[in-house]
Amino acid sequence: MLNIGCHLSASKGYLHMAKEAVGIDANTFAFFTRNPRGGKAKDIDEKDVKDFLEFISEHNFAKLVAHAPYTLNACSDKPETREFALNTMRDDLMRMEYTPNQYYNFHPGSHVGQGAETGIELIIKQLNEVLTPDMTTTVLLETMAGKGSEIGRSFDELRAIIDGVTLNEKLGVCLDTCHVYDGGYDIVNDLDGVLDEFDRVIGLDRLKAMHMNDSKNPFESHKDRHEKIGEGTIGFETMKNIINHPKLQNIPIILETPNELDGYANEIKMLRNAYKK
Numbered sequence: 001m002l003n004i005g006c007h008l009s010a011s012k013g014y015l016h017m018a019k020e021a022v023g024i025d026a027n028t029f030a031f032f033t034r035n036p037r038g039g040k041a042k043d044i045d046e047k048d049v050k051d052f053l054e055f056i057s058e059h060n061f062a063k064l065v066a067h068a069p070y071t072l073n074a075c076s077d078k079p080e081t082r083e084f085a086l087n088t089m090r091d092d093l094m095r096m097e098y099t100p101n102q103y104y105n106f107h108p109g110s111h112v113g114q115g116a117e118t119g120i121e122l123i124i125k126q127l128n129e130v131l132t133p134d135m136t137t138t139v140l141l142e143t144m145a146g147k148g149s150e151i152g153r154s155f156d157e158l159r160a161i162i163d164g165v166t167l168n169e170k171l172g173v174c175l176d177t178c179h180v181y182d183g184g185y186d187i188v189n190d191l192d193g194v195l196d197e198f199d200r201v202i203g204l205d206r207l208k209a210m211h212m213n214d215s216k217n218p219f220e221s222h223k224d225r226h227e228k229i230g231e232g233t234i235g236f237e238t239m240k241n242i243i244n245h246p247k248l249q250n251i252p253i254i255l256e257t258p259n260e261l262d263g264y265a266n267e268i269k270m271l272r273n274a275y276k277k
Helices: 014-023 046-058 079-096 116-130 155-164 177-183 191-201 236-243 261-274
Strands: 004-006 030-032 065-067 103-106 138-142 171-176 207-212 253-255
Touching: 004 261, 014 046, 079 103, 079 116, 103 171, 103 207, 116 155, 138 155, 138 207, 155 171, 155 191, 171 177, 177 207, 177 236, 191 236, 207 236, 236 261, 253 261
Parallel strands: 004 253, 030 065, 065 103, 103 138, 138 171, 171 207, 207 253
Antiparallel strands: none
């Protein structure tokens, strides 16, 4: 089954997002847990959540992919920034339990000159503080393009984080097509090879979700600029190969392309038409 959706605004609540998703033929979606630049999250409306859970059950939604704010940097060189990341993620994971068994995706962070090894140690420290045995949410590490001092530019860096976390059964990976291509993994000419490497280093059982984005930049540019599907350097043929790949079936695919709702609807239609059921 092709489980596909896009980022939606959470400003009008959970049920509104789910109805918007159905309106564009999506059966999953992503949303920010709070303002992408950080700050306090809205209070949970328990009736909205109840109605939402009933709605997505009736409409056979795949798992959703909540997204942490961009300002969350678990491996900053500033203690106050790390404290914000810790408190925000802890609060987000508590709130995620209102909608059990979903995904919570975050950018591992930037070490800002401390070195990748130190950055990885700090990320591990935070995850070991916030993950709990009874939580139902799976926390996803996102593959990154390697811009600046980003952690997660390689599968090996993500593996190092996973290996250091005590409750690593609570961890998975969200593969971003733009990020891995900009980061040096040639999904255009060697998709099978990239997936084999992912499986060897991390394990395909940890690949829980994808961000499907074309790229404005050439291969291995380390720049991370998303483009509409089929209008960038990755191209529509590769996206078609991804959605039809036997090793990538059923996982939630989230569009993060530069679009409004009608643009997302068009991309979803285009990809559903290209999917070989």
